[in-house]
Each structure stands twice: as C-alpha cells, then as structure tokens.
Amino acid sequence: MAGTTGIVPFWKQYDRKTVLRFAALAEDLGYDSIWVPEAWAYEQFQLLAEIALATKRIKVATGIANVFSRSPGLLAMSAATLDEISEGRAILGLGTSGKNVVENFHGVTYEKPLTRLRETIGIKRLTAIARSVTSELRSSIRNGRTVVTNGNAAESLLGEAVIRMRATAEVESQTGIKRVINATGVLLHTNLGRAALSAAARDAIVEASRFCSLEYDVATGSRGKRGARVESLLKDLTGAEDALVVNNCAAAALLILTVLASDGETIVSRGELVEIGGDFRVPDVMASSGTRMVEVGTTNRTHLEDYRRAINANTRLIMHVHPSNYRIVGFASSPELAELATLAHERRLLLYEDAGSVDSLFAVNHQQNYQRVWRKSK
Secondary structure, eight states: OSSSOOOOOOTTTTTHHOOOOOOOOHHHHOOEEEOOOOOSSOOHHHHHHHHHOOOSSSSSEESOSSSSSOOOHHHHHHHHHHHTTTSSSEEEOOOOOOHHHHTTOOOOOOHHHHHHHHHHHTTTHHHHHHHHHHHHHHHHHHHTTTOSSSSSSSHHHHHHHHHHHHHHHHHHTTSSSSOOOOOSOSBBGGGGSSSSOOOHHHHHHHHTSOOOOOTTEEETTTOOOOTHHHHOOOOOOOOSSSOOSSSSSHHHHHHHHHHHHHTTTTEEEGGOOEEEEEEEEEEHHHHHTOOOEEEEEOOOOOOOOHHHHHOTTTEEEEEEEETTTTTOSSBBBBOOOHHHHHHHHHHOOOOEEETTTTGHHHHHHHHHHHHHHHHHHH
C-alpha cells in the first residue's frame, strides 16, 4: 500500500475481540496505523495495549483521547506505558471530544475546550520525560539497585517516578540562555558569549526589533541592501575594497574556497590545520569546498620557500589560518603574513587569511596590520 494510511475501527455495537481481529487484518493489509476512538464503550489505552501485544508493526493511536476526563499527568503516564508495551509504536492523539460525552458520561464540566487543549498539549514533553524516567527505573531494577522504599512496590515506584519527573522538569527549566557572571579570568570567553554588548548595542537591538529600515534606503526611497551598514564598517576596519558578512569563520572559509579555488589547489601550512570551536576542522572545510589541499612544511616549522616550491599551474590560493586558541612554542616558525602577501602578488595568486573571529574584532591594531600588509605587498 503506497503512502502512509491509518484506519479507525468504529461501528455500532463493536466488541473487543472483533477490534483485535480488525487490527490484525489491518496490519496484514499494510495499513500504517490503527486509531481507536473513545466515547461510550471501551477505555482506549487498555484496548490499544491489547492490540499492540497482538501485532508487530502497525502503530497504535488514540483517536482521540479527550483532555477533560484525564489529567495531563495521567495522559502522559498512559501514553508512556502504551509506548513501552508497543515498543515505540504509540501515537497520542489529543482533542476536546464533545459536550455530550464529557458532561453526560464523564461528569466533567465542558468549558473553554480550546484553552484546556492548549494547556494540555504541553503533555508531549511530559510524555517524553515519563518515558525517560520509566527507562531509568527499569534499568535500576535490572541492575539490582533498590528503588522500592516500603512494602507496596507499585506505590513506591509511582512515587519515585513522580519525584524523578519533577526533578527532570526542573532541570530542563534551567536550560537555555541565562545571564551569568564571568569569573573565569578570560575576558572574551567563547562559552560565555565572547564580548558583552555595550549599552549602545543593546539599544540598537531594541530599535531594530521594531519596524526598521533593514532593506530600505531612506535616502533614495528604494530597496536597500541588508548588510550594507555592517559591510561598510568592515571595510573601514580592514581597509579592504569590499566586504561580505556571513555567520561564522567556517562559513566564510567555505564560501571563499568554493568560489575562488574549487577548480584547483590551495596551499596551507601543516601547522595551521586546526580544529576550531563547533567541531569545524580546516581539512574538512577545504574538502567540502572542492579545492585540493596542498600541505607544506611541518607541524612546528614552515618556511616561505615551502610555499614557493608548492606553487604550480593548478594553484589558486595561498591560505593562512589563525591558530585559534592554541600556540606552538619553542622550536617553531612560520612566514609573516606580509611575506605571504608579497609571494602571492609575485606569482599573481590570491592570498586568503582566516583571521579568526576575535582578532578580526580588535579594530585599531588589526586595521593597521592589514593595511600595512597590503601596502607592502603591492
């Protein structure tokens, strides 16, 4: 049967054994899922558990479980139990049902059904927590660790599960980005957001969060360029003829290598084949771009002549990589950037420096350094 198809066993005066035969037939016919409703007859979770035990592949789903007759916690526990019994085949379908069923059968006031559903839909995460806690408890029991604290095993297990679910939920509530105090001694700490935003920068964010001239040129009254301002500042910072801003240094390297060197070779020192934050490795980025990486020198020492000897008709770029947050000290050396720039101009090649995100932001010193290098190499 092509595609994904579910089926609902619903007819007047159906019985449990017939539903079980129906489920087995649906599985044989290739249906993807079976959705059991709940109105005036059987409790759906127990019936779905029976179906799960009698089948091997078909998914078992509530179609639907109303959010009035069970608490969110009970729904989560029921769904987690069914998912365990079915070995991961459970689907929890939630809804509000109708006033007649909810009030006349379950005896619960049917009010604000959409609000009730919205409040309960967070159950998806609660179900995941319940599954995790159930797995932990089962593992503890199998490994001989005691989790029962009194004579009533079922009651103790349930109490322990509730405690662990609350603890897990509390831990999750503490995740995400929060304000911290940087007492590490590292001023620009990668894990703590690097540089703190100034008051002016925070004000600019607030201003930009409203309607703003993001891609609108106020002076001409026409469509503008999104990155125009930051690119203008970057050109002033570096003295470059033009600029383009991307998400991070790895993205910049991939873009430059792909556009400028994908059809040829890129020369790089072995001492610069680093791994930077976020698991970005220079050799992997180069391979993804299509360029052929040509390694020169050794881990601790690379000479200008090494670069010169590696240049051939297929060379497109000379690449100089910032060493990130490590240094090789002692018997180590490498050419200055100005020397590489001079060599590149002599051989009519492009020089690309992956300067690192921190150095490129040290405005005054790096600006002067870049401009000095370009003047020397011309």
